[in-house]
Amino acid sequence: MTDRQVRGSVVNGYLKYVEKTWGKDGYEYCCQKARVSDIKVRDGQQYPHDMLLSIIHWISDNHGMARVKQAGKHTIQNLGLLAYVVRFTNMDTMLKKTKNLYPDVYSFGEVNMIQTDRGATLIMKDVSQIPEDCVGWEGAFEGMLELTRTKGKVVKTKCRFNGDPQCEYEITWK
Ligand SMILES: [Zn+2]
Structure with a gap:
């Protein structure tokens, strides 16, 4: 496997989109698929990038590419640090x-x-x-x-x- 890592804030951004769009059931199903069910993903910590890829795969396999695009959009718009700075720039x-x-x-x-x-x-x-x-x-x-x-x-x-x-x-x- 790879040692590529990503911050929890991005993982959480995608998961929040999943929950917002497909509710608790969709969220739990996606977490199972991505094997994040037992993990509390923290914004500042690093996680295997494969975890994020599993979430993205779940979205595209079940709901199509257009939803992946929306998830990316939603994530950037709710990424605390960036969104805060950016609203005024x-x-x-x-x-x-x-x-x-x-x-x-x-x-x-x-x-x-x-x-x-x-x-x-x-x-x-x-x-x-x-x-x-x-x-x-x-x-x-x-x-x-x-x-x-x-x-x-x-x-x-x-x-x-x-x-x-x-x-x-x-x-x-x-
Ligand atoms: Zn490309």
């Missing part, structure tokens, strides 16, 4: 924060950002481990646009699951 600052906070939340991968005339390109190296992850990130970036009340759009332009060396997202809002 703009996309440039928000994306820089994301880039800077990423290594604190994930023990693997790398996020880089290039500013463009119309917004920014986000370059995610070794971040997504399954195609569903990419969709979750797409949702997360859309969530950031909403959080900052910015009109714009997110387009996935490269993907490691399509043979590219890394995943890239073009976010335009200018």
